[in-house]
Amino acid sequence: MSANQQVITIDHISDENAPAIYVQNGLKPFIQMIKDEVCGEVPDLSSRKGRERIASLAATVSKRKVAVEKPGREYLRSIKELPKVIEAELREFVREADALRDEIRKPLTDWEEAEAAKKREIEAWVGELRLDxxxxxxxxxxxxxxxxxxxxxxxxxxxxxxxxxxxxxxxxxxxxxxxxxxxxxxxxxxxxxxxxxxxxxxxxxxxxxxxxxxxxxxxxxxxxxxxxxxxxxxxxxxxxxxxxxxxxxxxxxxxxxxxxxxxxxxxxxxxxxxxxxxxxxxxxxxxxxxxxxxxxxxxxxxxxxxxxxxxxxxxxxxxxxxxxxxxxxxxxxxxxxxxxxxxxxxxxxxxxxxxxxxxxxxxxxxxxxxxxxxxxxxxxxxxxxx
Structure with missing residues (x-):
């Protein structure tokens, strides 16, 4: 577990620390936390109290699971929307950059197009000097x-x-x-x-x-x-x-x-x-x-x-x-x-x-x-x- 993950408990998962948690092998420490919390005792299955304790421990695992999964799902939904935002930002950036480039190059482009048109006109006129x-x-x-x-x-x-x-x-x-x-x-x-x-x-x-x-x-x-x-x-x-x-x-x-x-x-x-x-x-x-x-x-x-x-x-x-x-x-x-x-x-x-x-x-x-x-x-x- 990293230094950041060592101070993060299941009850303190938030949007701010989600990028550090929901990464490859990032949830293994929370599994270990749950194990440490529920696996430290062996209830007596033959007694009602023991059986109730086993059910309580299983419920605690489910509660801890939800506490880790729910913020993760919310974080996942947020990062799923992120590519669209990034794509929109990139498209706008590219459009404005292309427009700026075209605006800066326009005098040269106009000159090149005029030269090309003149060249085509001259080539057509010169071609008329050749009879079959x-x-x-x-x-x-x-x-x-x-x-x-x-x-x-x-x-x-x-x-x-x-x-x-x-x-x-x-x-x-x-x-x-x-x-x-x-x-x-x-x-x-x-x-x-x-x-x-x-x-x-x-x-x-x-x-x-x-x-x-x-x-x-x-x-x-x-x-x-x-x-x-x-x-x-x-x-x-x-x-x-x-x-x-x-x-x-x-x-x-x-x-x-x-x-x-x-x-x-x-x-x-x-x-x-x-x-x-x-x-x-x-x-x-x-x-x-x-x-x-x-x-x-x-x-x-x-x-x-x-x-x-x-x-x-x-x-x-x-x-x-x-x-x-x-x-x-x-x-x-x-x-x-x-x-x-x-x-x-x-x-x-x-x-x-x-x-x-x-x-x-x-x-x-x-x-x-x-x-x-x-x-x-x-x-x-x-x-x-x-």
């Missing part, structure tokens, strides 16, 4: 020219950018170099495509002219061949008719000569008959010659008609080619006017969008860049309607 290579490689010359103008108008403010100035200058220079190189390639590509279109149009026109000329040539040759065939057929028919008449005349002359040999008596009559037949033969020959001349005249007329038809076919082909060439030229002009109108339409929309941004507080450079970024599809959920 895929967009650059697929853009047309008009877009590339607009982009070059927009990037050339971007001002790099070194005082505001600080350590990012070199990167911003490098990104601007790299992007402008990529845009200019892409513009050279794109203009060369568009010129080549225009030349290919022109060459294809010329080739198609030449092929059409060749087809028309071939059709006219075949038609002329066929017409001339048919005219020659008809003229030859008529000449052959006239020659056959003339030969038949000559054969008939020769046969008649042979018959006349034979008749003269057979019947000289009828010579005069036969002479007159022969003279008549000869006249008829001459008439027939004259008719055959007239028919031949007429056939030749018809053949010549058909030949001239064929030539005229061929010339008319060639003229029609020429006029058709002129019409096709005019139509092709009109289509090229229409496409050029459509491109120029589309270009002017887009330019007007770009200008209207830029002026709207400027009217709502943007600088001209920022407005131009904003329009360019929206038109390029780089801003999600935003587009320009043409």
């Amino acid at each position: 290579p895929q967009i650059i490689s697929t853009a047309d010359s008009e877009y590339l020219k607009i982009s070059i103008g927009a990037f050339e108008g971007i001002v790099i403010d070194g005082e505001w950018l600080g350590e990012y100035e070199a990167e911003a200058l490098r990104l601007k220079a790299d992007t402008l170099e990529a845009l200019r190189a892409a513009l050279v390639k794109r203009e060369q590509y568009e010129a080549e495509q225009a030349e290919l279109v022109r060459l294809r149009a010329e080739a198609e026109a030449q092929a059409q002219r060749d087809r028309d000329a071939e059709i006219a040539r075949v038609a002329a040759e066929q017409a001339q061949r048919q005219a020659e065939e008809r003229a030859k057929a008529e000449r052959d028919a006239a020659a056959r008719r003339e030969q038949e008449l000559l054969d008939q005349a020769a046969a008649a002359q042979r018959a006349t000569e034979q008749a003269a040999r057979d019947a000289e008596a009828a010579a005069e009559r036969q002479r007159l008959q022969l003279q008549l037949q000869a006249e008829q033969a001459r008439t027939a020959a004259a008719q055959a010659e007239a028919s031949r001349v007429a056939a030749e005249q018809r053949a010549e007329q058909e030949r001239l008609t064929s030539i005229r038809r061929q010339e008319e076919a060639v003229e029609r082909a020429r006029l058709d080619e002129v019409a096709r060439a005019n139509a092709a030229a009109d289509e090229i002009l229409r496409q050029q006017q459509a491109r120029e109108a589309d270009k002017a339409h887009k330019g007007a929309i770009y200008k209207a969008a830029k002026e709207a941004f400027i009217q709502h507080g943007m600088t001209e450079e920022c407005a131009r860049l904003a329009v360019k970024l929206v038109a390029s599809g780089l801003i999600p959920s935003m587009s320009i309607q043409y």
Whole structure:
């Protein structure tokens, strides 16, 4: 038993000395006190007085037990509430200490947050100086020219950018170099495509002219061949008719000569008959010659008609080619006017969008860049309607 516990008796347990009593092995001395009080005698169990004494001693143990247990239970309840009080005190202390710390550090925290916001703003602005290579490689010359103008108008403010100035200058220079190189390639590509279109149009026109000329040539040759065939057929028919008449005349002359040999008596009559037949033969020959001349005249007329038809076919082909060439030229002009109108339409929309941004507080450079970024599809959920 400690020095404090030696002077504490069961009847003097209180809130003040409870922390010194209710500790590990702290109650053993009180057990010993109870033993010393009740175990010093051995009552006679055979007598009533002895039995009553045993009951009295047991009651004394119970009374002493309660006298030790009750203050202990009360002390235990009090220390059970103590953690809550301590926790509340600690929470309030921590809250006030954190508030004091935050208040003392607030100027530095505000400065760090401002620097971080500025850094994020600069990084976002510098990031806008970098265009997607895929967009650059697929853009047309008009877009590339607009982009070059927009990037050339971007001002790099070194005082505001600080350590990012070199990167911003490098990104601007790299992007402008990529845009200019892409513009050279794109203009060369568009010129080549225009030349290919022109060459294809010329080739198609030449092929059409060749087809028309071939059709006219075949038609002329066929017409001339048919005219020659008809003229030859008529000449052959006239020659056959003339030969038949000559054969008939020769046969008649042979018959006349034979008749003269057979019947000289009828010579005069036969002479007159022969003279008549000869006249008829001459008439027939004259008719055959007239028919031949007429056939030749018809053949010549058909030949001239064929030539005229061929010339008319060639003229029609020429006029058709002129019409096709005019139509092709009109289509090229229409496409050029459509491109120029589309270009002017887009330019007007770009200008209207830029002026709207400027009217709502943007600088001209920022407005131009904003329009360019929206038109390029780089801003999600935003587009320009043409």
